[in-house]
Amino acid sequence: MSTANDHKKIFVEDEVAWYGNVARRKDLLARGCSPRSILRAEKAARIRRIAPGYYALPNADPLDVRLALxxxxxxxxxxxxxxxxxxxxxxxxxxxxxxxxxxxxxxxxxxxxxxxxxxxxxxxxxxxxxxxxxxxxxxxxxxxxxxxxxxxxxxxxxxxxxxxxxxxxxxxPQSMSIAETVARYHLRKAGLNVQGQFYVRGVGHIDLLVEGLLCVETDGEKYHNTAQGWAADLRRDNLLVMEGRWCLRIPAAVVLDRPELMVKWVRQALTMIAPAPS
Incomplete structure (x- = not known):
């Protein structure tokens, strides 16, 4: 008669993967793997013992192997x-x-x-x-x-x-990227009113709307530095102009590495849009 652990033995490598391709023996046992199933997986070369009490998949990251040691x-x-x-x-x-x-x-x-x-x-x-x-x-x-x-x-x-x-x-929870999250944080810390994922009719959602006046898009290379991404950005920018809205595009690298420069650009753009009364 088979037991739950006997049935679990064919999934030992899956349990190791669940822990990030390297796992402690005690954690595998806690997950339902039996000592026999671990031994069988090792003999079949589906996992390998890399240190006392630690097992890894054949393709485990060298860093994880080093840490296990x-x-x-x-x-x-x-x-x-x-x-x-x-x-x-x-x-x-x-x-x-x-x-x-x-x-x-x-x-x-x-x-x-x-x-x-x-x-x-x-x-x-x-x-x-x-x-x-x-x-x-x-x-x-x-x-x-x-x-x-x-x-x-x-x-x-x-x-x-x-x-x-x-x-x-x-x-x-509506944030679409790390750049948007970081930009929102620094702009709010600078005392600016910021709305995330602002919807513009005919355009769609804009990453951020600052002071109800300035649209800010945080452009990451993965999507925006492609022919398709460039065409979509061009279309959206044109539609924003026709809607009478200003938009500032800020590279994600600037947002993440030089947030103070991003804040400076936004303040300068806001001054252009709504200059201080004389």
Missing amino acids: HQARRSCFTKAQQLGLWVIKPPALWHVAAAHGRPIPGCVVHKVSGAQTLLDILRQCVACGSEVDALAVLESAVVLKHCTFAQLRTEFSRREDTRGRAVINMID
Whole structure:
């Protein structure tokens, strides 16, 4: 008679993949894999043991393999980036989780015991990063449907979570990109009124509307530096002119790397549109 664990044995490699292509044996056991199924997967070369208590898929990232040798795994912004969440700039040092808490060359070590949930990762990002860094990661988690507002509010409901709650209150679930999120943050911090995903008849949604006057589009290279993207932008810009609206296009690289320059451009454009009364 087969057991649940016997049935689970053919999915050992899937469980390793679920952890990011490298997994601890104790976590695989907790997920329902049996010791026998792990051994069989190893003998069949579907997984490989890379350190005591750690297994990896054949195509595992060398970084994850290296970390496993130190009984560590990705955490915080390093893990958030691997999950596809919005990270403004990868940290200079890898952020990793290790139960032993000892220093690891080239890494910032978070002392963590047991498996990490997505909410654990988000909590680490709030603690480690700046306010805008945390906003980008948390907002993308909601936008990409990795978690809900309710889950975030529950996670950051402790008395000491004032900073996390402040970040959650800034989240706009309609944001379409990291550049839009970061631009909205800095423009609001500069004291400007900003509306996200503003709808213009015949044009569609504009990334941001500033002071009810200036449309701002944050252009990333992936979409806008293509023939199709250029044609769509040209059409939208022409339609905005016919609607009597000003539009400022700001490269995503400027938004992310030089937000102060972006704010300067926006203020200058606003002065042109609505000059101060004489």
